[in-house]
Amino acid sequence: MTSRINQSTLGQDVPQVNARAKVLGRAQYAGDLKVAGMLHGAVLRSPYPHARIVAIDTSAALALPGVKAVLTGADAPRVMWGVHHKERRILAEGVVRFAGEEVAAVAAASEEIARDALDHIQVEYEELPAILTPEEALDEEAPGVHPGRNNVSHEIRFERGDADAGFASADLVHEATYTTHAQYPGYLEPMATVAALEPNGRLVVWTSTQSVTQARLRLAAALEMPISRIRVHQATTGGGFGGKLVEDANNLIAGLLARKTGKPVRLVNNRLEDFLAAPSSVPERITLKLGMTRAGLIVAKEVRIVADCGAYSGLAAEVMHVSAMRSDNMHRNPNVRSHATLVYTHTPPHGAFRGFGGSQMLFALNSHIHTMAEQLGLDPVAIHKLNAIGAGETSIHGWQIGSTGLKECIDQAIDAIGWEAKRAAPKGTGARRRGVGMAAAMHVSGNRTIGNWDGSTVVVKVNEDGRVFIHSGEADMGQGAMTMLSQVVAHELDIPLDHTHVVPPDTDTSPIAIGSLASRVTIAGGNAAIVAARMARDKLLALAATQLERPVEQLECANGTVRVIADPERSCTLAMLARLHVWRHGGEGLQVSGSWDARTQMHDDQVYGNIAPAYSFAAQAVEVEVDTETGQVTVLDSFVSDDCGKALNPLAIHGQTNGATVQAIGWALYEQLQLEGGRMANGNFADYTMATSDAVPMLRGGIVESNDPNGPYGAKGASETAILPGAPAIANAVYDAIGVRIRDLPITPEKVLAGLRELQGARDA
Amino acid sequence: MTSRINQSTLGQDVPQVNARAKVLGRAQYAGDLKVAGMLHGAVLRSPYPHARIVAIDTSAALALPGVKAVLTGADAPRVMWGVHHKERRILAEGVVRFAGEEVAAVAAASEEIARDALDHIQVEYEELPAILTPEEALDEEAPGVHPGRNNVSHEIRFERGDADAGFASADLVHEATYTTHAQYPGYLEPMATVAALEPNGRLVVWTSTQSVTQARLRLAAALEMPISRIRVHQATTGGGFGGKLVEDANNLIAGLLARKTGKPVRLVNNRLEDFLAAPSSVPERITLKLGMTRAGLIVAKEVRIVADCGAYSGLAAEVMHVSAMRSDNMHRNPNVRSHATLVYTHTPPHGAFRGFGGSQMLFALNSHIHTMAEQLGLDPVAIHKLNAIGAGETSIHGWQIGSTGLKECIDQAIDAIGWEAKRAAPKGTGARRRGVGMAAAMHVSGNRTIGNWDGSTVVVKVNEDGRVFIHSGEADMGQGAMTMLSQVVAHELDIPLDHTHVVPPDTDTSPIAIGSLASRVTIAGGNAAIVAARMARDKLLALAATQLERPVEQLECANGTVRVIADPERSCTLAMLARLHVWRHGGEGLQVSGSWDARTQMHDDQVYGNIAPAYSFAAQAVEVEVDTETGQVTVLDSFVSDDCGKALNPLAIHGQTNGATVQAIGWALYEQLQLEGGRMANGNFADYTMATSDAVPMLRGGIVESNDPNGPYGAKGASETAILPGAPAIANAVYDAIGVRIRDLPITPEKVLAGLRELQGARDA
Incomplete structure (x- = not known):
């Protein structure tokens, strides 16, 4: 009897299918x-x-x-x-x-x-005369950046529940303003x-x-x-990173x-x-007001955002929309109110960026929760967990949470960092102080915003050598879309990964696809690939049934063949079946098209609706060291835990998660587009200081598999969520280390030193 | 009310869709x-x-x-x-x-x-030592061109009916040997x-x-x-021409x-x-024996062929197979016997060539019929018509003739040339003599020989602008496959021709396709295009039904819209419908794949079977002038009539037919690969004298539409048949002019003069 050789790589660490071409310098970028x-x-x-x-x-x-x-x-x-x-x-x-x-x-x-x-x-x-700040832009006397219009590009207002009543019922209300800056995608x-x-x-x-x-x-x-x-x-x-x-x-x-x-x-x-x-991320000034009970239960939330889209609005309105409401869905928020205003200025445009507005608000929210937790004498972890939405629940904005590993992510991250012990420990002596911080985040996996389709189509062709071509219009920008598609199809047909070939997107020949955004490719493209691969498998099995003289139910795909389950020696190769599929009466190439669309709904004009087929969660804990003499913040340790539903390729997820962490460290500590009189002053990698290897600790991360019912094999979008908690985790750790709360990113040495001086002044007073 | 603007170009003269790119020098040939x-x-x-x-x-x-x-x-x-x-x-x-x-x-x-x-x-x-002729190759002492094998590459023998009995019953039996030479494809x-x-x-x-x-x-x-x-x-x-x-x-x-x-x-x-x-056409030595009744009815036919494949056999065996049996199906042959032998020589390989073995045998057969007609005192036209197979009949080899315009083709051609009058007229005086000749031919439209599929698959994508991409693997080598596919799809959807785009064949992205051979592309690719276009139309109509709130039966595609038949102002554009097809819940790009396979059968080992979904016919009549002093033959007039079922694009058919006629004139009179000691002596266009414009009269042609039941809109393969009758029509005309029967192609001045001398010798004797 033939032993079962399962060719599936699902859940295994798989180098990307196009890695070799890239590493050897053979991949053709447009500039090549x-x-x-x-x-x-x-x-x-x-x-x-x-x-x-x-x-x-x-x-x-x-x-x-x-x-x-x-x-x-x-x-x-x-x-x-x-x-x-x-x-x-x-x-x-x-x-x-x-x-x-x-x-x-x-x-x-x-x-x-x-x-x-x-x-x-x-x-x-x-x-x-140039309008360089949102404040100038919103001056009633200000001329319009665009003729015949005022400088408000877009405005969002919504209230759900009764925010005022919520605040009235709260034991603690805290309001603060946070400012975030533009980050260049840095691909x-x-x-x-x-x-x-x-x-x-x-x-x-x-x-x-x-x-x-x-x-x-x-x-x-x-x-x-x-x-x-x-x-x-x-x-x-x-x-790409949105750019x-x-x-x-x-x-x-x-x-x-x-x-x-x-x-x-x-x-x-x-x-x-x-x-x-390139569009850089949208700088937002966020005023956040949160009401909690003594136990840490969130009872009301109010958000006011002024966001700057620069001279042209691009996707900034959508980004701001996300800032205004996405984080509401992470917790059981009963009462929320948002007012967000996007304004034009005479500055380079801002827009889509990895995390898509989540980073800005989650910096505010996670900072805020730490502050209020301290005021209430609670662990911020307890507040996150107390309020965390659960699987099967519907959020305030109508999001149906099919799966969430948020609590597990938090536990994994804080355990890894040594949360309780380090929180309780002395912060160090001398100039160098250490502290820990954590933050939690959520993101979509797909998003019903474009037209009213959030699906994908995959065409699977089984060639006469039993190998398979996969056509999809979903873009691989390095994140591994091609590898994911190959893994899915190879799994379904039980063929080796290198017997698949993903044909690069081409509008003449690929199925229509929305593309790589909103962490949608694994869930939409992966599900479509399952549909297509199973259609191909059905055709192979049906043809094999005539050859093996057994009903389809008694057959299986195994190791590049279709065989009789009970008699594995009795088999046909996929190559033979693919040839037979063409070269026979009534034949044709074995080529099938499978589509999948999310069973979601576009949010209505009240911003209500289950917009994504799944929602991803993440948490991060970091330990930092603050040099109180120089103001320099160093990230000593970082553990980010990613709830991606199911890790189809852990290697790829860790790679993406590490990248997200580095980009978050950069945003939190180092990167800032410097405009002088509206002109870019640091548009190069020498002056625009992305985090380099000496600024990044050995990154650690973990995966939580919450097994989403809508995901392919349970998978959701992976690792975009992982960029979201970095900045607030660092800000919280800085606070833990030195007691300075920095609400204005990035956390520069100057701001740290200023905070320390202020703190000293308050103590001295 | 909107007036009906029918966008169909079927039956109209349409410039080829890629003509402009070619004429402007922009088309990219491989060498470019x-x-x-x-x-x-x-x-x-x-x-x-x-x-x-x-x-x-x-x-x-x-x-x-x-x-x-x-x-x-x-x-x-x-x-x-x-x-x-x-x-x-x-x-x-x-x-x-x-x-x-x-x-x-x-x-x-x-x-x-x-x-x-x-x-x-x-x-x-x-x-x-080199074996340079089939005679040497067949010498029992000859060493094998390939080690361990004798020099017979392939042999075909079959008999159907009783040839001996047939000949015994004949009033006239005539046997003669014809030799044909290799023609270079000359693309x-x-x-x-x-x-x-x-x-x-x-x-x-x-x-x-x-x-x-x-x-x-x-x-x-x-x-x-x-x-x-x-x-x-x-x-x-x-x-390509087969090469x-x-x-x-x-x-x-x-x-x-x-x-x-x-x-x-x-x-x-x-x-x-x-x-x-390049493979040149297969030189064949054909001994043909035909038995007829006094009335001209063919009662027996025997064919012996020795064909030369050169050093490697390529497709020569298939070519010889066609020579051995295809022409049997043009007439009601009751008794046939064939023996064909393909031999290796140390010469450049021969193989596929436009007409694929038909030219060789039809030269012999049409020459033979003229000779026997004269012996019987009949018009060869009468013999062709008397014996011509009819629509609805099954030929001796099992070919089911769905349509035939052979008799109409003959009439059209001979009428155009002034057959009866010129046959009866004096042949001229002085050195220049004129004569007329005709010949008839048949060809397949498709051929079930490769694997057991003789179908085609076409993918139709309706883009969001209402324009259509057509994917097919069938090759356009200049004959107009792309234009045909565009015409079919544009007709079915009632859109302008230039709203279609045929994506060039590419094995990664095109459906599997057998390719351009055996005059199969219009019938197989055209039928598949109809299937695919109608699938697309059905999807458009179904979607329009929801938009126009009318059942599908009340809707039609018209002028780039779907509209209510009874209320044409009520309509949706295809662009709108295509967009809606994607950008909606459960959407996907409007992309369908249609396949069609011929309802034919592979011939059995007795060479029996209905191998093609349709059979094309043609006839040609020519007038020549023979200079009896120089031996030069000049074609003065030519009319070829092509039964292509239905002329989807008469301009293209006339273009192809003219090309076929020129290639036939070249083969009959001018072109011959000269080997000296086995070495090519005239491998260039100066010495290999293809017919140039001074050698070709203003070509005339006609179309007969026999409306094949299996063809797309009745169409069959067009114009490959048109290369077949040229050489025998010219040989017959030469005979008519000067009484010299040349059975050894090409008809060179030397052979004409030798024939005249022989004739003179016989008269003198």
């Missing part, structure tokens, strides 16, 4: 592509945060040998592009609204010539596109993107072309240059350009 | 592709028809700057490749069997260096491939091919790779070079190489 006859693009950007373009003279640039085109706003489509608001031109016309806005674009025979040409474009600006690969015209005049782009479907939709709208006349290939993508969704103009400008010149055009941001062009 | 880091390949070929390779020294070639690899047989897989017989190495090892056989291959930084390197490869040959684009390795190590090739599916299968077998590790893209293909199916080694060598170097490799035949590498 070389197309015959290719021109090189470069973009001239406004040096002023606000100015009138009086005149542009491109003649000197055009006269440079090798320059093929110089485009200005006059050459770009008149239509505006944008997400909520169509308010942005591909190239500015008449006025520029932030320092860095795209004013002109060049295509030339080399990148050097293209950049030289930028210097020869004569732009006469009339500088105008290794800047935005890059190669755009070309097909022989039939269609526009084809290879680009670094989180969604080929959305990239095509936006290119079509912005360039005023039918979507069918555009083909978008996802090139290998070196990180490569729909908010940058890179592929629009490349497409415009290709269309104008009729030649392929490569447009790759250098790092400064990418700092200027 | 430039891939970054691409090397250039070149192939060293044997100068001897038969030799032992004593030694190969590649060191001097490898030492040339820019040379990256020099491969010989020792570097090629040990496995043999081929169709019926696996008998050929990618690069010869030990022995070469024809002058032109691939011995070594080079990859270098430029094509010039690669070709220089060929001169530096030192090959020591020991020349061996404008020689064979070309770019092969590269994907980052994950898969082999990807862009190649000029008639079938990506078959190219992949053969690459996989010859390079010993799983098919899933190979991706074949069809580059724009500049003609770009599975018989040349171009993409195998390119693939081998790419695999060995790890770099992209471009390998483009120059014209001489293409003459050596």
Whole structure:
């Protein structure tokens, strides 16, 4: 009897299927592509945060040998592009609204010539007064950043329950204001596109993107072309973090240059350009008021947010919406009220960023809970657990919690860090003080916001060698979407992982897919892959039944064959069955399409509805050391626990979780976009100080498997949640160490020292 | 009320959908592709028809700057490749069997260096005696071209009815022997491939091919790779005519070079190489014996064929099979006997060619009928019509004739040429004599020979702009497959032709398809396109029913909308419906896959079976002028009538028919591969004299629409049949003009003059 060789890798540590190509330097990122006859693009950007373009003279640039085109706003489509608001031109016309806005674009025979040409474009600006802060923007006298409108881009108000009555019933009410800053996505690969015209005049782009479907939709709208006349290939993508969704103009400008010149055009941001062009996270000023009973039960919550979208709103309204309400669902909140205002300023646009608005509010909320816990003489862990929503419950906003491992995450994280002992221990002597902090978080896995579909389609083709092609439009931006799809299909058909091949997303050939956002790919793409793989399996079994002369119920897929369960020697290879599927009367290639859509609902105009098929949770505990002489904060230890439902590939989850932790440490302690007079002052990796290896301890993490009923094998979105608790855990640990509460991120040495001075002053008084 | 705007182009003259790209020089043929880091390949070929390779020294070639690899047989897989017989190495090892056989291959930084390197490869040959004719090959003493085998590559024998009894009952029995020669396919684009390795190590090739599916299968077998590790893209293909199916080694060598170097490799035949590498048509010596009644009824037919496949048999066995039996089905043949023998010689291989064996036998048969008609005092037209099989009948080999326009084709052609009057008229005076000739032909539309599937699959995607992508693996090699698919889908959905886009064949993304052969694409691909388009239409109508609040039966697709038949103002655009199909609960992209397979049967081992879903017919009449002083034959007029069932695109059919006529004129009068001592003596377009415009009259043609019950809208394969009657029509016209019967193609001036001398000798005697 043949021994069962189970090929499944589910739950095992699996190197990513495209890792080898990347490690060997063979993966083709958009900037690596070389197309015959290719021109090189470069973009001239406004040096002023606000100015009138009086005149542009491109003649000197055009006269440079090798320059093929110089485009200005006059050459770009008149239509505006944008997400909520169509308010942005591909190239500015008449006025520029932030320092860095795209004013002109060049295509030339080399990148050097293209950049030289930028210097020869004569732009006469009339500088105008710039609105650089939300406070200025909200001044009633302030002129509109956009003509004919005030500076409120978007406003959200909702109340559920009775917040005032809740506060009245509370034993403790605490209100404080927190400010968060913009973080640059910091992917290794800047935005890059190669755009070309097909022989039939269609526009084809290879680009670094989180969604080929959305990239095509936006290119079509912005360039005023039918979507069918555009083909978008996802090139290998070196990180996205929200920045490569729909908010940058890179592929629009490349497409415009290709269309104008009729030649392929490569447009790759250098790092400064990418700092200027990429949406950074939305800075929010959050006033949080929380009412609790003496026992720590939350009875009322009020949130006021003023968020800054910069000059163009992009996805910032959606981000702010998340800040305003997502964290309400983590606890059993009976009464909530939110008022959030998004304002325009003459600064580079902000928008989608890993965590999508969760980081901002969870910094406030987790800081707040620690503060109130101390006032109530409680452990903040106890408050989190007391209030934590449970599986099977429906949150205040209608979210149906199918699974939650929040309490387990908290326990795992605090146990790992030595919570109780270290909280009780002395904070150290001398200049260096140690403290521990924790924070809890939740996130969506999928989100019914785009159109009213939150599904995915996967096509599975079983080739005549028994190996399988998987077509999906869901983007792998490094997080492992391709590996996940391969694992699912290989598991369902019981074939080796390397017998699967995921064909990269291409709008001509891939099924429509929303793309990589809202931690949706594993749950939506994974479920669709299960549907498709099982359809393929059914076809294989049906065909095998005729060959093995046994009913389907007596057959199984095992180790690349279909065999009789009770008589495993009696089998057909998948290769043989796939060949038979084609090469017979009535045959056709074995190719099936499986779709899955979340059984969720779009939230209504009262912000009510179960928007995601599953919700992920995480908790983090850290230990920090604060140098009270220098103000320097060092993270000594970190343990983040991720409730991903089921870890399909723990290696990938730990990798993503570690990345999230580093990005959170950066946001909390080091990274801050510095604008001086509205101009980016630190748009490079030397001055914009992301956390480097010396700033990061050996990261630790754990996985909680809460087994979501809607997830593929129980899985939910993994590791995006893990970026959320980092900053408040660090802030809480700093407080634990030195008693200084910092509500204004990042936690710089200056703020630490100022806090210590203030504390000393209070003691001295 | 909206007026009905019917978008269908069926039956209209439509420029090919890819014509503009070709005319503007933008279409990318394989040789046009430039891939970054691409090397250039070149192939060293044997100068001897038969030799032992004593030694190969590649060191001097490898030492040339820019040379990256020099491969010989020792570097090629040990496995043999081929169709019926696996008998050929990618690069010869030990022995070469024809002058032109691939011995070594080079990859270098430029094509010039690669070709220089060929001169530096030192090959020591020991020349061996070569078998250059079938007669030598069949000598019992002859050594085998392939070791351990005699020189009979394949043999076919069958008898149906009682041929001897038939001949005994005949009033007239005539036997004669006809010889036909090899014709080079003569496409404008020689064979070309770019092969590269994907980052994950898969082999990807862009190649000029008639079938990506078959190219992949053969690459996989010859390079010993799983098919899933190979991706074949069809580059724009500049003609195939059977030559770009599975018989040349171009993409195998390119693939081998790419695999060995790890770099992209471009390998483009120059014209001489293409003459050596392409399969030319199979030369056959046909002895035909026909018995007729006094009234011209065919009562018995016996065929003996000796065919030459050259050194490797490729598809020659299938070609000879067609010669041996296909024409039996055109008439009501009661008794037939065939014996066909395919032999190896040390000459360049022969194989598939437009008409696929039909040209050879129909030259004999039509010549024969003219001869016997004269002997019986009948019009050959009358004999054809008397014997012509009718619709609804089953032929002697089991072919079920769903439709035939043969008689109408004959009438159309002879009427156009002025048959009766010109037959009766004086043949001219002086040196220039005129005559008319006609011939009739049949062909398959599809052929159940490969595996047991003769179907096709088409995927139709309706995009959110209401435009449609069509995925098919069927190859457009210039004949118009893409245009046909576009027409069918546009008709079914009633959208403009330019709202369709046919995605070029690609084994990773296209449905499996047999490819362009046996005039199968319109009937198989067209029917599959109907199935898929109607599936898409059903989905659109169902969705529209919910929007328009009418049952599906009351709706129709019209002019890019779905509308209420009785209230045409009430409508939804396809764009709106396609968007709704995705962006709703339970949505997915509107993408359907439709398959169609012929309801036919593989012929049994007695060569019996209805192998094709439809059979196409054609007839041609020509007028020639023979210069009796120079022997030169000039075609003055030609009318070919094509029974294509239904002309989906008459412009394309006339284009193809004209091409077929020119190729037939070339074969009949001008083209002949000249081997001298087994070596190609005229492998270039100066010496291999294809018919040029001065040799071709203003071609005329007509279409007969017999409306086949199995065809899409009645259509059958068009215009391949049209190559078949040309040569015998010309031979018959020459006979009519000067009384010289030439049975040995081509009809050269020398043969005409020799015939005239012989005639004069007979008269003088």
